[in-house]
Amino acid sequence: MKKESILFLFLGVFWGLMGVVYWFWSRDVTGAVMLAGSVFLGLIPGLYLYYWYRRSGYHLRAEDRPDASIEEGAGVIDAFPDNSIWPMIFAIGCMFGVLALVFGTWLAIPAIAFGLSAMIGFTAESRRGGNI
Amino acid sequence: MTDVIDRPVNLDSDDQGPVNPDHGHDHGHDHHGPSGLVKWMTSTDHKVIGISYTVTSLTMMIIGGAFAEIIRAQLVSPTSTLVSFAQYNELFTMHGSVMIYLFVGPFAFAGLANYLVPLQIGAPDMAFPRLNLLSYWLYLSGSLVMLSGFLTSGGAANFGWVGYAPLSNVTASPGSGADLWIVALMLTGFSAIFSGVNLVATIFYLRAPGMTLFRMPIFTWNMLITGILILLAFPILTGGLVMLYCDRHFGTHIFTVSGGGVPLLWQHIFWFWGHPEVYILALPMFGMVTEVFAVFSKKPIFGYRGMVFATISIGALSLGVWAHHMFTTGAVLLPFFSAMSLLIAVPTGIKMFNWIGTMWGGKVTYSTSMLMAMGFLFTFLVGGITGIYLASPPIDFFTHDTYFVVAHFHSVVMALVLGAMSAIFLWFPKMSGIMLNERLGKFQFWFLFIGTQVFTFPMYLVGLKGMPRRMAVYPNNPSWQSLNQWASVGALLIGISMVFFIVNALYSFKKRVPAGDNPWDAQTLEWYTSSPPPAHNFVSLPPIHSERPTWDYNHPDHLSLGHGDKEKAKAGS
Amino acid sequence: MSSLPPSSDSLSAEQALPATKNKSKKLLLVLLAPLALAGCQVPSFGGYKGVTKTANSTFHLWQGFNLAAIVVGGITLAVMAWAIFAYRAKKGDGSIPKQTQYHIPLEVTYTVIPILVVVGLFVATVVVENQVVADPTPSATINVTAFQWGWKFTYPGTKAVVVGQTTASPIMVMPVNQDVRINLVSSDVIHGFYIPEFNFSRFAQPGMVNTFTFHANKTGLYSAQCSQLCGLYHSLMYFRVDVVSPSQYQAWISSKNASTSARTAIAANGAIVIQDNPGIPVIPSHSNGAQ
Ligand code: HEM
Ligand SMILES: [Cu+2]
Ligand SMILES: [Cu+2]
Numbered sequence A: 001m002k003k004e005s006i007l008f009l010f011l012g013v014f015w016g017l018m019g020v021v022y023w024f025w026s027r028d029v030t031g032a033v034m035l036a037g038s039v040f041l042g043l044i045p046g047l048y049l050y051y052w053y054r055r056s057g058y059h060l061r062a063e064d065r066p067d068a069s070i071e072e073g074a075g076v077i078d079a080f081p082d083n084s085i086w087p088m089i090f091a092i093g094c095m096f097g098v099l100a101l102v103f104g105t106w107l108a109i110p111a112i113a114f115g116l117s118a119m120i121g122f123t124a125e126s127r128r129g130g131n132i
Numbered sequence B: 001m002t003d004v005i006d007r008p009v010n011l012d013s014d015d016q017g018p019v020n021p022d023h024g025h026d027h028g029h030d031h032h033g034p035s036g037l038v039k040w041m042t043s044t045d046h047k048v049i050g051i052s053y054t055v056t057s058l059t060m061m062i063i064g065g066a067f068a069e070i071i072r073a074q075l076v077s078p079t080s081t082l083v084s085f086a087q088y089n090e091l092f093t094m095h096g097s098v099m100i101y102l103f104v105g106p107f108a109f110a111g112l113a114n115y116l117v118p119l120q121i122g123a124p125d126m127a128f129p130r131l132n133l134l135s136y137w138l139y140l141s142g143s144l145v146m147l148s149g150f151l152t153s154g155g156a157a158n159f160g161w162v163g164y165a166p167l168s169n170v171t172a173s174p175g176s177g178a179d180l181w182i183v184a185l186m187l188t189g190f191s192a193i194f195s196g197v198n199l200v201a202t203i204f205y206l207r208a209p210g211m212t213l214f215r216m217p218i219f220t221w222n223m224l225i226t227g228i229l230i231l232l233a234f235p236i237l238t239g240g241l242v243m244l245y246c247d248r249h250f251g252t253h254i255f256t257v258s259g260g261g262v263p264l265l266w267q268h269i270f271w272f273w274g275h276p277e278v279y280i281l282a283l284p285m286f287g288m289v290t291e292v293f294a295v296f297s298k299k300p301i302f303g304y305r306g307m308v309f310a311t312i313s314i315g316a317l318s319l320g321v322w323a324h325h326m327f328t329t330g331a332v333l334l335p336f337f338s339a340m341s342l343l344i345a346v347p348t349g350i351k352m353f354n355w356i357g358t359m360w361g362g363k364v365t366y367s368t369s370m371l372m373a374m375g376f377l378f379t380f381l382v383g384g385i386t387g388i389y390l391a392s393p394p395i396d397f398f399t400h401d402t403y404f405v406v407a408h409f410h411s412v413v414m415a416l417v418l419g420a421m422s423a424i425f426l427w428f429p430k431m432s433g434i435m436l437n438e439r440l441g442k443f444q445f446w447f448l449f450i451g452t453q454v455f456t457f458p459m460y461l462v463g464l465k466g467m468p469r470r471m472a473v474y475p476n477n478p479s480w481q482s483l484n485q486w487a488s489v490g491a492l493l494i495g496i497s498m499v500f501f502i503v504n505a506l507y508s509f510k511k512r513v514p515a516g517d518n519p520w521d522a523q524t525l526e527w528y529t530s531s532p533p534p535a536h537n538f539v540s541l542p543p544i545h546s547e548r549p550t551w552d553y554n555h556p557d558h559l560s561l562g563h564g565d566k567e568k569a570k571a572g573s
Numbered sequence C: 001m002s003s004l005p006p007s008s009d010s011l012s013a014e015q016a017l018p019a020t021k022n023k024s025k026k027l028l029l030v031l032l033a034p035l036a037l038a039g040c041q042v043p044s045f046g047g048y049k050g051v052t053k054t055a056n057s058t059f060h061l062w063q064g065f066n067l068a069a070i071v072v073g074g075i076t077l078a079v080m081a082w083a084i085f086a087y088r089a090k091k092g093d094g095s096i097p098k099q100t101q102y103h104i105p106l107e108v109t110y111t112v113i114p115i116l117v118v119v120g121l122f123v124a125t126v127v128v129e130n131q132v133v134a135d136p137t138p139s140a141t142i143n144v145t146a147f148q149w150g151w152k153f154t155y156p157g158t159k160a161v162v163v164g165q166t167t168a169s170p171i172m173v174m175p176v177n178q179d180v181r182i183n184l185v186s187s188d189v190i191h192g193f194y195i196p197e198f199n200f201s202r203f204a205q206p207g208m209v210n211t212f213t214f215h216a217n218k219t220g221l222y223s224a225q226c227s228q229l230c231g232l233y234h235s236l237m238y239f240r241v242d243v244v245s246p247s248q249y250q251a252w253i254s255s256k257n258a259s260t261s262a263r264t265a266i267a268a269n270g271a272i273v274i275q276d277n278p279g280i281p282v283i284p285s286h287s288n289g290a291q
Helices: A002-026 A029-055 A086-103 A105-129 B036-042 B046-074 B085-121 B129-151 B176-205 B218-249 B263-297 B304-320 B334-359 B368-390 B393-399 B403-432 B438-464 B478-511 B549-554 B566-572 C018-041 C053-086 C104-133 C246-258
Strands: A076-081 B002-006 C140-147 C150-154 C161-165 C171-175 C179-186 C191-195 C200-204 C210-215 C220-226 C238-244
Touching: A002 A029, A002 B304, A002 B334, A029 B218, A029 B263, A029 B304, A076 B129, A086 A105, A086 B129, A086 B176, B036 B046, B046 B085, B046 B129, B046 B403, B046 B478, B085 B129, B085 B176, B085 B218, B085 B263, B085 B403, B129 B176, B176 B218, B218 B263, B218 B304, B263 B304, B263 B334, B263 B368, B263 B403, B304 B334, B334 B368, B334 C053, B334 C104, B368 B393, B368 B403, B368 B438, B368 C053, B393 C053, B393 C104, B393 C200, B403 B438, B403 B478, B438 B478, C053 C104, C053 C200, C053 C210, C140 C171, C140 C191, C140 C200, C150 C171, C161 C171, C171 C246, C179 C191, C179 C200, C200 C210, C238 C246
Parallel strands: C140 C179, C171 C238
Antiparallel strands: A076 B002, C140 C150, C150 C161, C179 C210, C191 C200, C191 C220, C220 C238
16 A cells, blocks of 8 residues: 555645646646646545554555465455446436426436435345445 | 455466467456446446447547548539538538547547556556446547537537637627537536546555666656646636636626626636647547557567656646637737747657657567558657747748648647557457457558548648638639649548458457467557456556566566666566 | 726736847857757747747747757667567567567667756757847837627727738738837737738737737738637638838828728627728638628
8 A cells, every 4th residue: 555655645745846837937726726626636545544554553465465375365356246237327317407408407306316216226136246 | 246356466477477478378367247238337347448449539530530531521622512511611610520529538638548547557457437337428428419419409619629719709600509609518527537546546555566666667757747747637627617607698798898808818717728628639649659560579668667667757748739720819928938839849759759768779670560650650750840830920920820730730739540450459358358459450550541631732732822710612723633632632541540450350359269368479458358348457567677677577588678677687688 | 008908917927028138139149059050940830930030030930940850869869760670570580589678778778868958958949939029119100900790900109900810811001120119909809910021920819918019121011811710700810911121101190190081999709991001912712601
């Protein structure tokens, strides 16, 4: 996790420096604000990753160590879903949702119908599937 | 519905793992589950989603290409009446939008990336498989919404793919075609963000033991940086689109002067997304050809670490160049953006030399995939150099919004198309288990490569003569006609190349020449497993001691050498 | 000076320049001396030599960029061609080449050289750019308003107004060998004020005046047109620039002042009625323009 967090932190700091130069040179609010936002995009994940790295006691995972052997990773990785109809249903709901913005509010009805059933479906599926 | 996945281990028995590159064998681990249409709709397997993305985005390429052919047909004569002014505006808007939003982007960061990234790092799937599937369906529904603009009474969006305010406001561009364009981009925008999340999380959390960051294939590295740029850029575009929609329908005045708004703000927002987007499109293709050069030169990627740092610095710098698209607004800090834009050429140049260095001293095989990559190299060199011209404000002042710019970015995007084709020829056998026909592929290459040059070079010249872009007619300048006709000939050649491609795909699926696990003697992890890979990808994994585990496994005597790496050289020879 | 609001949105860097002008001119001379010496031997690479002072400098910058591109691109291309053709595998040669992966000195070289090239290009750019955006005190001022789909040119302090649109495009008259300030604005969407032989274009934007200076050094009638997509008739938004001698210019202005015909300014998007200049007929090509 160390290098991952450094990557994000580096980007955040770099954009910060760039933003400072840009602001004092141009006094352009738009660009400076967007660069400031980008700094957060670098720092927040970077600090989060570093936090977990520190909480693990600066532990290097098998995938972080060049000398790790495949066997070290043995065991369960995680549970992965196999098939699910709900993402498609949810996307159809989203599509009706944006079409409602164009052609009229009545399209919100199918949007909500699809969206809600997808959410219920997702939840039920996760229960049945256990540990997702 | 759920599979709990164990980490594959490397089994020491002799008959495991493809020791012999041209001896394919079946792992016979076929997965239960739906097939056909239901599989397409419901499978959360990254391989299925990756193929869906690839096929859908290539379909979009054909649609966008058809628009382009009509555009080029219109421009054959200065006073052509093939399409009306209104239709012409719709055509180039939708051509640009389909190509950028619906073809290159999804192909690059969601098609092959979805398929390959988990395989290249030894993961069983993407980190969030159902989010991944949602991403695909948002993309497909967004595509349909955008294209449905043609069915509305006012026609599709017609303000250019950049939708500059105030032309995109409700007075200048009424009609639901414009609204459909806006909301479609919201859908595809979220789709992209979800892909970005998935890429970063997968690469950070699902690597196989020993697959350190600095052992990841360059393609995966580029996808990591692309994912970060997506997370950064796309929310800004989506935010801008929401503002635009509010201006159009809720009476806000964010981009309208009459209510105290600032039209220029749209350009800032759009290009703050738009320039990183350029690299979101380019970095994946860079990664693809990097792998191709290594495979068909039988060498490791030259300057692997330099390549990684070049990618990171492109990602870092790409946030500081947005206003080089706005030099002629007279309202941006010219020297800053000029300097940053020139600077970003340096890491790009490093990549160029690393690709050349990868071939240098190798055994270069002229397979279709490699030819496409070489075509990429040349075309991208042209596009890159003309890009440096445009980074200089005085030069941009007289080329901005002319065909010089159109030619520049078509050199770049056609290079990306060549790179995409190169990748398809390399990885098609892995994805399908069968080979594409090389002969048809070479025909396709020559038409595509020559067509691209015949198409772009006249556009550079006619741009320098002063032909602005987005012109339905040029009645006062009949002298521009012959250059335009040459460009149209080039476009036709490119169109023919796509026919070869489609025929090749159909023919290959009919012939079904089996590929085997590793037909190219390739180097990265995806070539270790079967073609196509089993559900959850790996039955066993080789030890990972460098960034090319499959090569090391197959050629233990030919490990990579550093500069002056004498000991290993001895061990190797 | 002008009746239009000052261009407050333009950022400072563009304005703080006149002071450095002299120095930068010298620098430009030094940088471009080889070009100037070579004179006409250096090809135009498809660009216009330009008919204003800054257009000439821009043209030289363009030539310089092309020469740099030919050198750098040529070397790259040669190396690329060598790698492609010299290392082609012979048929049936299954041997494995030396697996070289790093050569640090080489990699440093091809990092440092591009940086140097880029710094050189940047310096040349800044020198020319400072000239192009310089804002000296003008001898004449023209206010340009772009609209869908035409142009209006007014000459503050005089009664001269020139308006034209797609079917009869207008001519902007300006004196040669004098600094002419242009105040550019749009009354609706963004347009592009683009004069190819001036090697210059600038957006005409609503709510924001753009100011720049031309110093034409060759009389003549130059074609120009809108370069930024502005809607349906974007392709037909032509105008011309007539660069005339100062005396002719004065005569033209006086004739306009003497003229008694009433002139009404056009409203945004309004129908254009005034046509008091010769105009260039746009070849009527379309029966299918509007939908
Ligand atoms: C067969 C290949 C292609 C041909 C013949 C072609 C042709 C053209 C032409 C002639 C224009 C200028 C239209 C105008 O300004 O009036 C144009 C614009 C454009 N093209 Fe292509 N193109 C091709 C492929 C691509 C690809 C692969 C991409 C992107 C990945 C692309 C992206 C664009 C964009 C973004 C624009 C600008 C649209 C606008 O002005 O709003 N094109 N194309
Ligand atoms: Cu850009
Ligand atoms: Cu226009």
